[in-house]
Amino acid sequence: MGFEGIGAAVRRREDLRFISGRGNYTDDINRPGQLHAVIIRSPHAHARIKGIDAAAAKAAPGVVAVFVGEDMAADNLGGLPCGWQVKNKDGSPMAEPPHPVLAVGKVRHVGDPVAVVIAESKGAARDAAELVSVDYEVLPAAPTLEAAQKPGAPLVHDGVAGNICYDWHLGDKDAVDAAFAKAHKVGRLELVNNRLIPNAMEPRAAVGEFDPASGDYTLYTTSQNPHVIRLLMGAFVLHIPEHKLRVVAPDVGGGFGSKIYHYAEEAIVTWAAGKVKRPVKWTAERTESFMSDAHGRDHITVAEMAMDKDGKFLALRVHTQANMGAYLSTFAPCVPTYLYATLLAGVYTTPAIYAEVKAVFTNSVPVDAYRGAGRPEASFLLERLVDICALEMGLDRVEIRRRNFIPASAFPYQTPVALQYDSGDYNATLEACLKAADWAGFEARRAEAKKRGKLRGIGISTYIEACGIAPSAVVGSLGARAGLYEVANIRVNPTGSITVFTGTHSHGQGHETTFAQLIADQFGVPMSQVEIVHGDTAKIPFGMGTYGSRSIAVGGSAMVKAAEKIIAKGKRIAAHLLEASADDIEFKDGKFQVAGTDRAKALAEVSLAAYVPHNYPIEELEPGLEETAFYDPKNFTYPGGCHICEVEIDPDTGVVQVVNFCAVDDVGRVINPMIVEGQIQGGVAQGIGQALLETCVYDENGQLLSGSMMDYTMPRADDLPNIKVGTAITLCTHNPLGVKGCGEVGAIGSPPAVIGAVVDALKDYGVRHLDMPATPHKLWQIINANRPRMAAE
Amino acid sequence: MYDFAYHRPSSVADAVKLLASDPDAKVMSGGMTLIPTLKQRLAKPSAIVDLSGIKDLVGISVSGSAVTIKAMTTHAAVAASAEVKKAIPALAAMAEHIGDAQVRNRGTIGGSIANHDPAADYPGAVLALGATVHTNKRKIAADDFFTGMFSTALAPDEIVTAVEFPIPEKAAYVKFPNPASRYAMVGVFVAKGPAGVRVAVTGAGANGVFRHTAMEEALAKNWSPDALHDVGTAEEGLNGDIHASKEYRAHLVGVMAKRAVAKAG
Numbered sequence A: 001m002g003f004e005g006i007g008a009a010v011r012r013r014e015d016l017r018f019i020s021g022r023g024n025y026t027d028d029i030n031r032p033g034q035l036h037a038v039i040i041r042s043p044h045a046h047a048r049i050k051g052i053d054a055a056a057a058k059a060a061p062g063v064v065a066v067f068v069g070e071d072m073a074a075d076n077l078g079g080l081p082c083g084w085q086v087k088n089k090d091g092s093p094m095a096e097p098p099h100p101v102l103a104v105g106k107v108r109h110v111g112d113p114v115a116v117v118i119a120e121s122k123g124a125a126r127d128a129a130e131l132v133s134v135d136y137e138v139l140p141a142a143p144t145l146e147a148a149q150k151p152g153a154p155l156v157h158d159g160v161a162g163n164i165c166y167d168w169h170l171g172d173k174d175a176v177d178a179a180f181a182k183a184h185k186v187g188r189l190e191l192v193n194n195r196l197i198p199n200a201m202e203p204r205a206a207v208g209e210f211d212p213a214s215g216d217y218t219l220y221t222t223s224q225n226p227h228v229i230r231l232l233m234g235a236f237v238l239h240i241p242e243h244k245l246r247v248v249a250p251d252v253g254g255g256f257g258s259k260i261y262h263y264a265e266e267a268i269v270t271w272a273a274g275k276v277k278r279p280v281k282w283t284a285e286r287t288e289s290f291m292s293d294a295h296g297r298d299h300i301t302v303a304e305m306a307m308d309k310d311g312k313f314l315a316l317r318v319h320t321q322a323n324m325g326a327y328l329s330t331f332a333p334c335v336p337t338y339l340y341a342t343l344l345a346g347v348y349t350t351p352a353i354y355a356e357v358k359a360v361f362t363n364s365v366p367v368d369a370y371r372g373a374g375r376p377e378a379s380f381l382l383e384r385l386v387d388i389c390a391l392e393m394g395l396d397r398v399e400i401r402r403r404n405f406i407p408a409s410a411f412p413y414q415t416p417v418a419l420q421y422d423s424g425d426y427n428a429t430l431e432a433c434l435k436a437a438d439w440a441g442f443e444a445r446r447a448e449a450k451k452r453g454k455l456r457g458i459g460i461s462t463y464i465e466a467c468g469i470a471p472s473a474v475v476g477s478l479g480a481r482a483g484l485y486e487v488a489n490i491r492v493n494p495t496g497s498i499t500v501f502t503g504t505h506s507h508g509q510g511h512e513t514t515f516a517q518l519i520a521d522q523f524g525v526p527m528s529q530v531e532i533v534h535g536d537t538a539k540i541p542f543g544m545g546t547y548g549s550r551s552i553a554v555g556g557s558a559m560v561k562a563a564e565k566i567i568a569k570g571k572r573i574a575a576h577l578l579e580a581s582a583d584d585i586e587f588k589d590g591k592f593q594v595a596g597t598d599r600a601k602a603l604a605e606v607s608l609a610a611y612v613p614h615n616y617p618i619e620e621l622e623p624g625l626e627e628t629a630f631y632d633p634k635n636f637t638y639p640g641g642c643h644i645c646e647v648e649i650d651p652d653t654g655v656v657q658v659v660n661f662c663a664v665d666d667v668g669r670v671i672n673p674m675i676v677e678g679q680i681q682g683g684v685a686q687g688i689g690q691a692l693l694e695t696c697v698y699d700e701n702g703q704l705l706s707g708s709m710m711d712y713t714m715p716r717a718d719d720l721p722n723i724k725v726g727t728a729i730t731l732c733t734h735n736p737l738g739v740k741g742c743g744e745v746g747a748i749g750s751p752p753a754v755i756g757a758v759v760d761a762l763k764d765y766g767v768r769h770l771d772m773p774a775t776p777h778k779l780w781q782i783i784n785a786n787r788p789r790m791a792a793e
Numbered sequence B: 001m002y003d004f005a006y007h008r009p010s011s012v013a014d015a016v017k018l019l020a021s022d023p024d025a026k027v028m029s030g031g032m033t034l035i036p037t038l039k040q041r042l043a044k045p046s047a048i049v050d051l052s053g054i055k056d057l058v059g060i061s062v063s064g065s066a067v068t069i070k071a072m073t074t075h076a077a078v079a080a081s082a083e084v085k086k087a088i089p090a091l092a093a094m095a096e097h098i099g100d101a102q103v104r105n106r107g108t109i110g111g112s113i114a115n116h117d118p119a120a121d122y123p124g125a126v127l128a129l130g131a132t133v134h135t136n137k138r139k140i141a142a143d144d145f146f147t148g149m150f151s152t153a154l155a156p157d158e159i160v161t162a163v164e165f166p167i168p169e170k171a172a173y174v175k176f177p178n179p180a181s182r183y184a185m186v187g188v189f190v191a192k193g194p195a196g197v198r199v200a201v202t203g204a205g206a207n208g209v210f211r212h213t214a215m216e217e218a219l220a221k222n223w224s225p226d227a228l229h230d231v232g233t234a235e236e237g238l239n240g241d242i243h244a245s246k247e248y249r250a251h252l253v254g255v256m257a258k259r260a261v262a263k264a265g
């Protein structure tokens, strides 16, 4: 056994199972007597349902049942709940229109579920689905932010005036206005944060099962947080108490946020399984994923930065419109507010900030958190604006950042937008990244590229994010309807092997490795002695799952706390066995040792004594060696860093090639550097995808034009450079491991660096900013429009 | 998919008989286009006549003046063929960049040209090289074969058996892939051969592949990228979509053509 503890680049133990096809995904689960569900979805963005005729489908071969929205209503089921309430400027609650599981009365986006056909085979269900005739009265649609806010725009929900979900603000408006009044210069930027479609490799799936003997329900589902689904679906939708409902999220092939939410299909299969008394399975086709998985981003923003004569930031004013889609997905309201506006200080000392956010309903798929959730929107806005400020001041992009950085000596640092950063050193990550990217040598590379007819540009972003979500009382005061602690249960088995039950969930992050390393480190045992169990409410304690880069910071901290309890108990058992005082026992390298002697008991000896308590302090200690710890974080964690991107543009075609990408991030203590590197590379790949390739397009009728892989440009290996990843860390000061999180930094830090590079490459064409994605078509149009001017010069 | 009968005949004659007896039957070669269409329930054939059992339909042969590729030859086989690489390197290079490895291992030349997807690569090669399409009934000149988007001169019971490419003096293909699908958003195949200079444009035209006669004339006079400097491409009849406007496509036709001529040498 080589070194496997904290800091070792141990290979991911789960990968053999994944790459050899032995994973156990939801669609791999088949239950005896299982039926198949096909969901009938709205082909219209907005329509009244005048009637549904399912008679022919019900009579079709192999069909067991057809259900529509009214059938669910007849069972008094609830709608899909929203887990976060944001308040308007005047303190009134946001508009929270009903979200029926199957549409009732109206459909509100293409893909809105209308009915479900349940049959003996998927083929039979599909055949029958074609026989269901839905009589739609098509209504005018408002699929985009612009369309939904035009005077007289169609109303997505009859009761929601102007399609406004909420009109919220944060910060000190008066202080900001005052600062602008005396500003030397103002940088101003209007931008769009493009709408993305997540596209995890594994499509969503769900299998519902009902046991008539016990009355128990089981749901197998592609989820990042099975306990959250159990609570939401059980308590709010189906009215099944926790003890009668088990939710299993087995191997999950990527989530990126899109598998946090409680989706209609989960409730449909679970409820239907009870109705037909047989298991019911549904697996999304890719086309369904495009029109039913929650989308991400979709903001329109105007931002202004006031500066003094030295380019010091005095105040920031931001106005954002955020698209919620047709209904509120589980965490949608918090994304453009508490995960966005609270990040607008970035890494800068801007003393006054005021942000207004208007959330808007549209006839489009619901929008919710997607890798980074609010923070990529904040960092893109802020970092692009800082570049504009540099232009405005005639300052170098790096220099203006240095002038405004929060100095390393200023931590803990209270921002004007609620958050208090605990630690960081922005100059350290900046300097390391400038060096790694050879920023100083760029002009020579630009000149060389020019000789080859290429336009070369370089871009930089110095970002911060807030993750390790989140202190329960704080988020509760901000409208969260959940606690966001995490839990771990550690069971030292009689022979000394260790089973860890975690409330977090791994869907690609490699937790089975990282957590095993952490536990191996805590107990001084080989990783092979450690098993990590997650994803089954019947096994794990009530935890909140994985998102917001919280697993190591919150879940890992809970493990450390539980390990401390085990060790404390173990010391008392060892003291008894060694006839010493517990105070004299040290735990080191897997052994309980009487300090200063060679008298020791191995962990396995202590655990055996705990489960076979023949010689045991039974009067004062319970038998067994198993402990649970709940950990509620004291603060968010604040990873940050610097990303530098270099691109070359072919002026004849507009094609952009990313030729260099360097990231130096402060993710706090690194448990497994290889996994951290992989997480950052994956995040950067998604960031490059957003910056150059991906965008969701609706036409004016609300039809999804980018509704398949033929039209939605996912990044591929040859779109990406070798991404150089480095770390320059400061420790988190408020959790036991000093960890911050690395799951989202790549997607948060990279887009502004990429667009900054594209803008820099086109600076001679009069470009100050351009919206994502920077497609060849868009760039060629800019180049072409400026060609005559360039030729004249 | 809807239900259908499945046949796997071992001769062209048997295949044709099956097709002739059932107007709703469909031929399948690699299935790379047909199967997704079936899975999406966009087609409802009564029967599938799978050509993969017909050994006669696979193979590449080179005579002095022509390369003949039988219909069921896969893109991967064309890309890897030493004979094709020697005789018409542009054709092998083109095949090497169709789709991905899985698609190249299944997709066939016969299926590709019979399908005439306006964004497919092969139609460009067939038209620019002035190839002749062999069927079970007749020989069809490339100029007469492609009749519009997803349409060809093939009769319902007619099967492509081979494509015969005259060996050009010079030829090259340059493709601007659609960023999402990687099919040709614009592909230009240029050739100088026994039938003179021919330039075929695929991916851009709303009616599928077409010849660019203005470019052909310019290149016939002066085979060089510069000769195309002032040759424009009309936007009319081009495709416009979320990836590229007609204007951008027209522009790319010029850029790809120049690059193709430069590549051909």
Ligand SMILES: Cc1cc2nc3c(=O)[nH]c(=O)nc-3n(C[C@H](O)[C@H](O)[C@H](O)COP(=O)(O)OP(=O)(O)OC[C@H]3O[C@@H](n4cnc5c(N)ncnc54)[C@H](O)[C@@H]3O)c2cc1C
Binding pocket: B026, B027, B028, B029, B030, B031, B032, B033, B034, B035, B051, B071, B075, B097, B098, B099, B100, B103, B104, B106, B107, B108, B109, B110, B111, B112, B114, B115, B119, B120, B121, B122, B154, B158, B159, B160, B161, B181, B182, B183, B184
């Ligand atoms: C992911 C993906 C990416 C792709 N990328 C590209 C690309 O970049 N460039 C490109 O050019 N193509 C691309 N293709 C298309 C592919 O290369 C095939 O050429 C195409 O699918 C048709 O060939 P096939 O042999 O699979 O035909 P099939 O799918 O079997 O048949 C297609 C059609 O042609 C008819 N047909 C088939 N064979 C004959 C015959 N011998 N005689 C008469 N009619 C026939 C069938 O009835 C059917 O209508 C891609 C396909 C996929 C799935």
